[in-house]
Amino acid sequence: MYYYSLLLLLHFIIIVPLVQSSFNIVSYGAKPDGQTDSSESLTSAWHAACTSTSSSSTIYVPAGTFLLKPVTFNGPCNTNHIIFQIDGTFIASSSYSSKTQEWIMFEHVNGVSIFGGTFDGRGQSLWSCKNSHGGCPDGATSLKFSNSKNIMMSGLSSMNSELYHIVINGCEGVKVQGVRINAPGNSPNTDGIHVQMSNDVTITSTGIRTGDDCISIGPGTSSLWIEGVSCGPGHGISIGSLGKEDEEDGVQNVTVRNTVFKGSQNGLRIKTWGRPSTSFVKDIMFEHATMQNVQNPIIINQNYCPGEHHCPGQNSGVKISGVTYNDIQGSSATQVAVDFDCSGSNPCSGIGLEDIKLTYGNSPAKASCINADGSASGFVVPPSCL
Numbered sequence: 001m002y003y004y005s006l007l008l009l010l011h012f013i014i015i016v017p018l019v020q021s022s023f024n025i026v027s028y029g030a031k032p033d034g035q036t037d038s039s040e041s042l043t044s045a046w047h048a049a050c051t052s053t054s055s056s057s058t059i060y061v062p063a064g065t066f067l068l069k070p071v072t073f074n075g076p077c078n079t080n081h082i083i084f085q086i087d088g089t090f091i092a093s094s095s096y097s098s099k100t101q102e103w104i105m106f107e108h109v110n111g112v113s114i115f116g117g118t119f120d121g122r123g124q125s126l127w128s129c130k131n132s133h134g135g136c137p138d139g140a141t142s143l144k145f146s147n148s149k150n151i152m153m154s155g156l157s158s159m160n161s162e163l164y165h166i167v168i169n170g171c172e173g174v175k176v177q178g179v180r181i182n183a184p185g186n187s188p189n190t191d192g193i194h195v196q197m198s199n200d201v202t203i204t205s206t207g208i209r210t211g212d213d214c215i216s217i218g219p220g221t222s223s224l225w226i227e228g229v230s231c232g233p234g235h236g237i238s239i240g241s242l243g244k245e246d247e248e249d250g251v252q253n254v255t256v257r258n259t260v261f262k263g264s265q266n267g268l269r270i271k272t273w274g275r276p277s278t279s280f281v282k283d284i285m286f287e288h289a290t291m292q293n294v295q296n297p298i299i300i301n302q303n304y305c306p307g308e309h310h311c312p313g314q315n316s317g318v319k320i321s322g323v324t325y326n327d328i329q330g331s332s333a334t335q336v337a338v339d340f341d342c343s344g345s346n347p348c349s350g351i352g353l354e355d356i357k358l359t360y361g362n363s364p365a366k367a368s369c370i371n372a373d374g375s376a377s378g379f380v381v382p383p384s385c386l
C-alpha cells in the first residue's frame, strides 16, 4: 500500500511536469510535395499545440518541401513552451500577392522556439517587378514576431524574402542564433533582421547576405546584443533610419562585437532623418569589427532625406551620444573610411575611437567630422578628426 502510494506520488512529481505533446504536420494533412498548400495543416497543428495543457508542445515538420500560404499564429497559449522542430523546407507561392504584409506571423506568443528549417520566400518575381517598373506591392516580410516574449530562432535558414527576412517588433527576450540569411545583393528591400520597439534581443553566430541592411535597428530598441555576425553583400549594420517622426522612441544600450563585413555598402552605420524629432541614440559599443572592401566602414549620417521632402532646415532632432568604436580594422573601398556627419542643431557627443586601423588601397584613408565631438585613444588611422 505504502509502496503503491509512493509510486503514485513519484509518478505525479516526476512524470506529469515532463509531459510533452508532439504534433506532426503530416498527421494534419500536410504533404511534402511542394505543391499542396499546407497552411491549414500547420494552423491546425498550432491550434492543437497552443491549446494543449502539456508543459511543452512540439510541432514537427519532417523533411520535404511544403508550400505555405501566409499564416498567422496567435497567442496567448495554454503552454509557455512551444517548439517548432523543422527538418523540412517551407516555400511561399512563386507569384506575389499585394494582400499580406507577412508570410509567417507570430503575435502575442510567449515561449516559442524554432529549431532548424528552411524558409524560402521566393521573392524573385516581386524583385523583377520592382527592378523593372513601379506600381509593385511592397511585398511580405518572411518571418515576423510581434508583441511576443521569450522567443528563440536557432539554426534556421531564410532565403529570398520578398521584403525583410526577419522582423522583431514589440518583443521582450529574443534569441537569434546560428541563422543563415541569403538573398542576392541586387534584391530590393530584402533586409536581413529588423529589430524595433524591443528589449533584450541577442543575435549571435549568424551569416547575412542581402540586398539591403544586414541588421537594421529601429526606434524603441534597447539592450540589443549582436555578436559573431558576418554581413555582405548588403548595406551593413544600421542603427536607423531614426527620427522620421516628431515623436519617436530612441535606441539605447546596443553592443555589436566580432563582426565581419565583406564588400558591403556600409559597415557600422547610424542614420537619421534631417528633420525634427524627439528620438535619440545612446550607449552604443561597436567593437572588434573586420572590414573587407567596405564603402563606408564607419559612418554617422544625420542628413537622410530621400527626395528632399519634409526636412525643414535639414537639421536632425536625433541626439547621438556615447558611441564607442573599438578595434575596427580592415579595408575601405572609398577614401573617407570614417565619416561623422552629425546634426547642426544636435551635434554628436561622446564619440570614442580606440584602436582603429582602416586602409584605402595604397592611398591614406581619411576621416571627416561635421558637428562631432569626442576623443580618440590608442592607434587611430585614419587620424581622428574629433
Ligand SMILES: *[C@@H]1O[C@H](CO)[C@@H](O)[C@H](O)[C@H]1NC(C)=O
Pocket: 222, 223, 224, 225, 253, 255
Ligand atoms: C545592456 O544590455 C545588456 C544585454 O545586451 C544587458 O545585459 C545589460 O544589463 C544592459 N544594461 C543596461 C544598463 O540596461
